[in-house]
Amino acid sequence: MPMAGFIKVIAGEMFSGKSTELARLVERALIAGLPVQVLVPAFSHRGSLRDVDERLARLVGRWTIVPVPDGAAERLDELVDRDALVVAVDEAQFFDRHLVTHCRRWRAEGRQVLVAGLDMDYREQPFGAMGDLMCIANEVVKVHAVCTRCRQADAFISHRLSAESAQVVVGEHNYTALCGDCYRAEGAAGIGYTRSMP
Template sequence: MAGNIKVITGEMFSGKSKELSRLIERALIADLTVDVFYPVFSSRESSRDIENRVAELTGQLVVMGVTEGRANDIVQLMNPSADVVAVDEAQFFTEDLVEVVKVLRHQGKRVLIAGLDLDYQEQPFGCMGSLMCLADEVMKVHAVCTSCKKSDAFISHRLTNEADQVVVGERNYTALCVECYDRIMRIKRERTTDYQTA
């Protein structure tokens, strides 16, 4: 089998992990061996979404958490004969995930990657941009905007005021379209200005 890379990306609540688990299920039905990796951190809660989603699937499947998202560990942990290597929450892995993914494609692996495209400040998240360039296929998925409930969302808008790039927890975010995001950010800025001039 010739190696290839597929990236599934979009904002939070867009169904990335759901699509990833669908592709994993297809691979298992085809009797392929699948290794799944997601990042786990000692300092904060980790998403076990993909682990929960594939829990019911049967076949040659192994799901592993990678400590602190150290991408090089994937090479150590994976079954060398795995046909498919899936990576969830790829935006939280170290930058060397790009090199790891390149090597896997040359080894003939089918690499499936799911991750956030943008952080809450509209910046490319981690090495997702590079992974999208490398990919043979990129699939963008979208949530419905939670404000107008009609347009496609484009960003995971942070509901709290923390300034770190990473604040984990679905409860801290909502999916917004461009128009609703602009409107909400304008209101936020006006409130800050009012406060500063008061």
């Protein structure tokens, strides 16, 4: 029986648990016996193991991680197996807009498409194709860390701790999760906020 395809997007700031939620959904699919491919942009996959690798490593079933060169979504046709019934994408904000077309087609083919990514960059702007992906999704879930400054409100943005101004600066140590009020307060104060963990 063919499956009904769908697109589910998990969006949020850094440290909000997006990869944990993605791994939870992948685990569900594996228990259901579905073959899974997890796509990650190659440049953010280099070096140390990322969250999603560690979380997936303990799962049993047919899954593979596919690093996509330079996040180039154009090449996804050749990289994704025909029999992958679940296509999961982590760090989707780093892919170009071709990802939107591919996700829509995978859904039409009856696949389950799971997409996790940052909704906004550190300047509060929609990140990459995430906005479009959220529009075409069947379901969107926003997850949130707790603000590391007031330690009360839900965080909503990844605040950059370094002075670099490029949109993409990889490295969790460069960011902290802040709520809206704290983000504006830190923006007014300029760079220099240092995270102090309890």
